[in-house]
Amino acid sequence: MMAEERKIKTDSPQAWLLAARPKTLSGAAVPVMIGVALAWVDTPLYVGGSFSWLAAVLCLLFSFAMQIDANFINDFFDFANGNDDAETRLGPRRACSMGWVKLDSMKRAIALTTCLACIIGLPLVYYGGLEMILVGMLCVIFAFLYTTFFSYQGLGDALVLLFFGIVPVCCSYYVQLHTVTWQVFLASVACGLVIDALLIVNNFRDRDNDRLAGKNTLIVLLGPEGGLQLYLGAGIGAIILGATFWMNGHPLATVLPLIYLLMHVFTYLKIKRIYQGKALNLCLGETARNIFIYGLLVSVGLLLV
Template identity: 60%
Template sequence: MNEKQIDTNSAKAWMLASRPKTLTGAAVPVMIGLAFAARDLGLDDFGWMPALLCVLFAFIMQIDANFINDYFDFVRGNDDETRLGPRRACAQGWITPKAMRRAIILTTVIACCIGLPLVIYGGLEMILVGAFCVVFCFLYTTLLSYLGLGDVLVLVFFGIIPVCVTYYLQTDRFTFEVFIASLACGFVIDTLLLVNNYRDIDNDARAGKKTLIVRVGAEAGRTAYLCSGIMALVFGVAFLLEGHICAFLLPFLYLIPHYAAYRKMVRINKGKALNMVLGDTARNMFIYGLLLSVGVLLNW
């Protein structure tokens, strides 16, 4: 796709603004939660409607977060000519700020409409969960990412909440094994944020955005990226203790592409070429989610 030929507020522009590659991060936690639910319930008792609603809610909220990030970083002036990451819609003039504000309102409303029926399956507390998701979706870009809390939010909102709530909506309970899986998922998905912040370390430091990478430095940031993926496998010991050998062993295959991405990150070190590592990391996240889900479903 030739980005120079993108018409303002066109379908191409909106597709780029939605950042389709980031939807991996939304899909993986729900997939893992559904895999545990399918294993524990069996397909006869598995709820297909709440499963679909969880997937749609996660996707729309991710797109909403991308729009919010695009708009508010543009307003702050962070997406200037020094940006190393993929181009952003508002900064490039592909989407007008007014249109983006409307899109943020629309996607937020759509997400709430999709999530509201989950009250039928999980009770009124699902409204509180949804409200937290929406509020922190805004707080991440506007405040918390500048305080270096992005990695914590990833652990909570791309790990604990989506995995555990997806499972709860199917089974009406939580389990220790699912909670451990949610932590492992959060650490894997945090690798995407880590490599993104590693690439932007100089720009973030100038903008006063004190990400974890800015705080600890580039070398420690690379180590954090490697260790974050490894930590997910360490948490997998809990599956082994439960007697689920496949759920423990299969995810170790993830270590191969993860380590390869880490080595590429070290070799490239700086610059726009790190966007290749970003793409590799998004792919690796899906590989991990698929391996764990298959291992869970094999139930051996």
Template identity: 55%
Template sequence: MLAARPKTLTGAAVPVMIGVSAAWNDGFFRPVPALLCFLFAFLMQIDANFINDYYDFQKGLDDEKRLGPKRACAEGWITLPAMRRGIICTTLLSCLTGLPLVWYGGWTMVLVGVCCVVFCFLYTTCMARLGLGDLLVLVFFGLIPVGATYYLQSGTVVPEVWTLSLACGLAIDCLLVVNNYRDRDNDKVGGKITLVVRIGEKASENLYLWLGIAAVGLCQTMWLAGKPVAALLPVCYLIPHTVTWRRMTGLKRGRELNGVLGETARNIFLFGALLSIGLFI
């Protein structure tokens, strides 16, 4: 349960929430594919967390200097062979959960599923170490899950959905930024050159703040679509987002940033809930 990192699972729920809400707003709702999308998203997120736990321990990044929450392999709670079996089982379960979506979205859904699985592994093993993790968040926690969820509900994707999916990806990227901000010193020593390591402390703090502002700014395009409530409600997200940013910039370093990570996950869920409620209304 701890290896699944429950606090991070808001990142899996929010894109599907927004996709379903946008479809509902446009007069579409299919409960079965909506449920399958939620399950697939949760399982893939858990799979990514298992993979991250496994490979970061192998590469020596989860040592005694680590500031983040304890990791299962590093603490010896789960052996490496057992974690490998867990990764295989979770990957297969994700695929079995997503396979019925072919009935609703055609064989394109197989391609989407394969991409999700492949990049689930590439994130930890390669792309996160090259500073490309934030790009993957925009694609796999924004564009793909929101767009695919809407497509499975309606059979098409309208331009405003891409705008909402980008807003979703920007908001969720705050979670990765604060995670990498906390671990920047350890990552640099371990050769994991994240975006935070590349741009430095101050720029990373500004990035965190402006990701939230940009996400809310994109929601303002809903005025043009005749959906004012969906534009107005997400503005409320900026209050807790700014409060969390101030706490983050005040702490700078230390295990206390784990609290900022938890607040960020809460804020992301609030953003998704406010936008979804706005779309439902």
């Protein structure tokens, strides 16, 4: 497999596709799906309220662009700082460390995707007001700070909760209805917990290498047993917070995600059984699948009134 990977032509379309990590886009899509679904069902409740599909699409495209931008930033800085060794890495291969993408090319790609995200997000000012500029600026700034600082201080999970839960869900709702209810906020926290499970299993796999590199992730700080409980608790916590859907007149959005919880528990048991090594990448893929299914079940549950 390594020989085949190294044959990928430098800066080729295949190399850039791998660098973009398309499998991670489910984590970018799910919070927007939930925010849009919440806005759609709540639009009739507001006098003069109208739903804009263009605003919804712009939110999704901005989320995709920022996810790819963050992936490029992570790829570049981890390799440039010597924290991404192709020989010792347990996770999926990264473009810069494998030589698929030159560092100078990645610098230009980061500048390009950052500008593209800003261009896509700028029209959202028309729908959500000037505050959308501040939101966009924070997304860009923290995309850099996550890899270069916060992930080393055990704060990566907090940023995932904020920028893969609270910000995208609430903003996708806000650009439609110019308000955020407490039910929407709780739903955004639940979404953030579900997506944080992906970071948890990633850091659980890399805990030994991270400890040696001085990267104090939450898993390094809590230890493997604490990390396992954190993974399980993220899924359970999301389901508990999902009770807000029932209270707001959407019981199916609370009941259907129980399917997700069952899948989450099965993945947890698999993580516990495998415990360490590259085999945990299977659980990483399962967790990404579970996240998408959660988003789909919540959205369908909201729409089937």
